[in-house]
Amino acid sequence: MSLMKTLLAGSALIALTSGVAMAEPALIYDLGGKFDKSFNEAAFNGAQRWVEETGGTYKELEMQSEAQREQALRRLAETGANPIVMTGFAFGDVLTKIAPDYPDTKFAIIDMVVEAPNVQSIVFTEEQGSYLAGIMAAMVSQSGTVGFIGGMDIPLIHKFECGFAQGFKSVKADGNVLINYTGTTPAAWNDPVKGGELARAQKSQGADVIYAAAGGTGIGVLQAAADEGILSIGVDSNQNHLHPGKVLTSMVKRVDNAVFDAFTTGTDLEPGVKVMDLAAGGVDVAVDEANQSLVTPEIQAAIDDAKAKIASGEIAVHDYMADNTCPAS
Structure with a gap:
């Protein structure tokens, strides 16, 4: 159904039901589209569940450009969608501006904190899941050098990088973590x-496991x-099945659960x-039939031990966004 038809149908419904709450929820995807096999697709899977x-x-909109953020959000609010869930920190400024204009609409934003009486901010401890991925990378690396490739160079993605480095160095204190970011814009x-170019460059520098947190x-x-015959680590959605x-694993960020719950x-x-x-099941490392042959009993035991110690507080995984530093780097 087109958005205009949805708008007209919604208006007629409101008129007929005299204010009875019949609102549909809505989901707005960030740039990259809902079938990005990563962050947005996880959100889509939650909505489908x-x-x-x-x-x-439910209603949905896919972002095509930065300029559409405010228009898309206002359009959905005007149709009566409630709640409206958006994927990604980049909606933060726009939501801060728009939320007061629609006080009766509930909004949920993933990966950003927006303080407003009608907004739920959903954040993940990406550093904890990445710590587990770092342990796994260290235990399978033959060269002692692994890589991290982030998408946009922002503090949020440094959380992944820093947790990964801390986990890796908890096993290989003298190991080396190569770090690259794809860019500084949403592209x-x-x-x-x-x-792919960055991955090949890191392999040429000795990396034999590369963690991608780049949508x-x-x-x-x-x-x-x-x-190139080396291992990778996926992110957000379970990407083990792609190769x-x-x-080696995927640092699964349960964006699907966040959308489903909202x-x-x-x-x-x-x-x-x-x-x-981690304790609430918000982040984890995925083990399934696609990567089971790579996860030895020793690796699984190390993961289980680290999970228990993170949950108890015995292991404190550093949150980059707490102070914009990474002690492990």
């Missing part, structure tokens, strides 16, 4: 060619690593900050 379990329907999330760009990293036996809560969505950490 909600549809399957409830039989409900950095959707450049698989550049991702759609990471697809190029995983492909290049597979082509079975060649992706849709399920609906207009009762509570404002404030919701933290999805």
Whole structure:
């Protein structure tokens, strides 16, 4: 259904039901599209799970350019969508501006904190899941050198980098972590060619495991690593299946659960900050049939031990965004 038809249908419904709450939730994807095999796709999967379990329907919009953010958000709010969930920190400034204009609409933003009485901010402890990925990389690396390729060079992605480095060095204190970022603009999330180039460059410097935290760009990293005969680590969605036996693991960020929970809560969505950490199942490393042959009992035991110690507080994984530093780098 086109957005205009949705708008007209929504208006008619409101008129007929005299204010009875019949609002559909909505989901706005960040740049890269809903089938990026990573962050946005995880959000889409959560929305689809909600549809399957409830039989409900929802509105969705895919971002095509930065300039569309405010227009897209206002358009959905005007149609009566409630709650409106958006994927990505880049919606932060726009939501701060728009939320007061629609006080009866609930908003949820993933990866950014926006303080408003009608906004839920959903954040993840990416550093904790990345720490586990770092342990795994250290235990399989033959060269003692691994790589990290981030998308846009921003503090949020440094959380992944820093946690990964800390986990790696907890096993290989003298090891080396190569670090590259794809760019400084949102285009950095959707450049698989550049991702592949960076992966090959890191391999030439000795990296035999590369962790990609770069959205759609990471697809190029995983492909290049597979082509070059080294291992990769996926991110956000479980990407193990993209190159079975060649992706060591994926640092899964349960964006799908965040969207599913927001849709399920609906207009009762509570404002404030919701933290999805390791203990709450917000982040993890994926082990399945596609990578099982790579995960030895020793590696699994190390992961389980680290999880328990992170949950108990015995291991404190540094949050880059707490002070914009990374002691492990």
